[in-house]
Amino acid sequence: MDIPRIFTITESAHRIHNPFTPANLATLGAALRLEPGARILDLGSGSGEMLCTWALKYGITGVGIDMSTLFTDQAKLRAEELGVADRVRFIHGDAAGYVAEEKVDVAACLGATWIGGGVAGTVELLEKSLRPGGIILIGEPYWLKVPPTEDVARGCEANAISDFLLLPELLASFGNLNYDVVEMVLADREGWDRYEAAKWLTMRRWLDANPNDDFANEVRATLTLGPTRYAAYTREYVGWGVFALMAR
Numbered sequence: 001m002d003i004p005r006i007f008t009i010t011e012s013a014h015r016i017h018n019p020f021t022p023a024n025l026a027t028l029g030a031a032l033r034l035e036p037g038a039r040i041l042d043l044g045s046g047s048g049e050m051l052c053t054w055a056l057k058y059g060i061t062g063v064g065i066d067m068s069t070l071f072t073d074q075a076k077l078r079a080e081e082l083g084v085a086d087r088v089r090f091i092h093g094d095a096a097g098y099v100a101e102e103k104v105d106v107a108a109c110l111g112a113t114w115i116g117g118g119v120a121g122t123v124e125l126l127e128k129s130l131r132p133g134g135i136i137l138i139g140e141p142y143w144l145k146v147p148p149t150e151d152v153a154r155g156c157e158a159n160a161i162s163d164f165l166l167l168p169e170l171l172a173s174f175g176n177l178n179y180d181v182v183e184m185v186l187a188d189r190e191g192w193d194r195y196e197a198a199k200w201l202t203m204r205r206w207l208d209a210n211p212n213d214d215f216a217n218e219v220r221a222t223l224t225l226g227p228t229r230y231a232a233y234t235r236e237y238v239g240w241g242v243f244a245l246m247a248r
């Protein structure tokens with residue numbers, strides 16, 4: 001069981017697999033006013049940067065589940081590197097349907113809401129692991145401005161304009177699920193550039209090291225088009241943020 005190989009090639013050097021910078025992640029942790037010992041569940045935990053750095057900075061404990069073998073291994077190494085391996089646990093597996101044994105204070109899914117079949121389904125899934133009065137974190141893209149055509153939406157790596165909402169609509173959608181939005185931290189262009197541009201050097205080095213790999217043509221095409229495509233589409237049209245929710 002694993003995720004498509006293109007991601008583990010392009011994002012092998014990323015610690016954070018979304019447009020958040022380390023500073024954004026720290027801001028979010030501080031904004032949540034986490035108590036030492038707070039329990040966090042993270043579905044699609046990637047390379048574990050959120051749980052590991054929050055364990056170090058804020059004394060939380062946590063469990064992360066991720067379908068990528070590479071990212072899960074990286075998360076375990078990061079926990080050891082930061083000296084928090086006794087506080088965070090990373091499980092390789094499919095997070096769809098995953099419910100924590102013991103209820104958590106914070107249940108998160110950052111940049112992987114397909115796990116629950118979309119935002120509404122993921123909120124419903126996370127709710128099953130959450131203690132009463134706990135906080136749900138959803139990391140999700142939104143349109144900075146609506147793309148003029150479906151082609152532009154596809155240039156932004158969406159399937160359709162209808163995939164994302166404008167920020168006010170996304171915030172209202174949480175209200176429609178009967179949740180208060182109690183905090184949010186939004187990525188900025190600097191964070192987007194770190195997320196996207198870091199893939200280019202990773203891809204270039206991978207191509208230099210693996211010229212005869214079956215995947216080389218696909219990676220070559222992605223690198224050749226990547227910078228201009230990103231500047232023309234995602235950088236102009238797509239926002240990303242993490243939204244903290246509490247049931248009304």
Ligand code: SAH
Nearest residue numbers: 016017044045046066067068094095111112
């Ligand atoms: N939350 C992390 C990773 C976001 S990228 C971060 O912000 O850094 C999306 C992640 O979801 C990837 O790590 C991918 O391996 C994982 N993923 C995709 N499908 C999954 C599934 N069904 N179950 C668990 N993890 C999944």
